Amino acid sequence: MLNFILKRLVQSAIVMLVVALLSFFLFNFVGDPISNMVGQESTTKDMEELRDQLGLNDPFIVQFGRFVVNAVQGDFGISYRLQRPVEDVVAERMPATLELVFVSAIIAILLGVAGGLFTGLKKKHWFSKVILTGSLVGVSLPTFVIGILLIYVFAVKFQILPSFGRGEVVTLDSGWTTGLLTLSGWKAIILPSITLALYQTTLILRIIRSEMLEVMRADFIKFARARGLRQRDINFGHALKNTLIPVITVAGLQIGSLIAFSIITETVFQWPGMGSLFIQAVQFADVPVMSAYLVMVAFFFVMINLIVDLLYFVVDPRLRVEVRG
């Protein structure tokens, strides 16, 4: 078991390194940050000096090596645009994104599992058909359309929820800012989190449904019924547990992509998170911020995948044996 975790950690480190290399490599071609940073009156000499100062004249390998060594120590350099350390900027923005993703993931998992179970168990019920038709909307409509629609209905028409921002934010001792402790913060997070969660909800819902349909036909379910077990125990114990492996896989990947998708949602709702930070960084060719963002996202993905792999062992005893042996 420990062996397995170690092996996965080493793999994760390699993945991170490759992502870092790619992002660093790519972002060296998105534009010249110097021309954005200097004023109109600056001379070529000034620009060259700045370039030297930032180490942009060093060979690529040297630049990358410096980036990695610093990044491991939590130092992602100075943002070209904001002239502040990138890690400070990210630390400011990260709570907003992570809270949004957290709330969305909870919504997606709760609604997805509940809806999937219902539609899987009562496939002929009229409400199942309503859910399934509705879920088609969730899969096919682009996120920003849903966001704008929600803004129109709840912020413009009924004016009960704010259309942008995080609301009132409380700063905790650890420096983490949270909107989840104030009423306006909760109000502000409703629309963006629903927008972000909708696609994932429908995806989880549809997977659970099809897995349920599959499992309910299995012999061991028939045998469980033949033993007179309560339908509740069969549905939520025997059947649901057997659908969990694919659901964990997909839910894990989806939580990763929630972080990535949040770029769009954050833009629509002007949510002050990492997504909007990234968009601004792209427009400004702010390489340190972009690199830091990509490395962070990759880090979350890798960590989630590691957790997913470990969850497999919790759920499925058959895997435990293979690792032991």
Added chain:
Amino acid sequence: MSVVDIENLSIEFPTRRGILKAIEGLSFSIEAGEILGVVGESGAGKSLTGNAIVGLLEPPGRVSGGKITLKGRDITHLSENEMRRVRGAEIGVIFQDPLTSLNPLYTVGKQLTQTILTHRNISYSKAKDRAIELLTEVGIPAPELRFDAFPHEFSGGMRQRVVIALALCCDPSLIIADEPTTALDVSVQAQIIALLKDLSRDKGVATMLVTHDMGVIAEAADRVAVIYSGRLVEIGDVRSVIDAPKHPYTRGLMDSIPQIGQNLKYLPNIEGAMPRLDGRPDGCAFNPRCKMVKPVCREEIAALRATENAGQMAACWIYDGGHKYV
């Protein structure tokens, strides 16, 4: 009094093109401590009958007539919840494939205790004692250790023993074993059959043993019922049915068993195939394949009649008026 009494049971499937009658006018009973073998080809309705008794017919299949009596209680039309209390408690079921009958994610101990606790109002530790006792009874070595093992840690034969232990959880008076040995290799088959025999003798359990394997029937059953295309064509003591089959179909079945030492170019068989549910001929369903077919066979179905062997009955016009098999 017999443990289970099936009277005139009919099962049908409503389809878009009309109602298909899968089982018609089936009657038999099983005494305590007796093993009734039920044989027939695939699709004859053997498993369907077993499923109907435990109330597990897959919709749209339904019992359209007749009566199922378990220990004097009519269980034909119990509600789903009442039937659930009968299943596992009074009727134990064993399915064909032990590899897929057990939930892979629960330990066998959990599956046993869950079944016991569903039907019995006892403490967990009592249920655990009972589970270990059951594992011992079905011949699983080191039951205390195996209690916490997962199904994949057992061999096929051992898993079938666990399945049998699960069926026995609450001392049922009837066991329906649906092809319990089909998925096992021959030496394990013999062990499982011996186990089933012991259980029915020692505990006085009535057993309905559904199979298409005449060897299993000869080995295990006290009586045998032969089903062809949804109808009972012959029933009687296992020795007399095997040694002196009365119905032409049963006779064909017995003749189809190759004998050791025979040197045959082709295996013997019954010409033709069983008719589909929507393509049964008028009269006896076996008439297109029967070598002794008479005009009346194509018009009317013969009732089950006594033959010259006591207790052996056959549904064939040959026995019209107690005539001998010719």
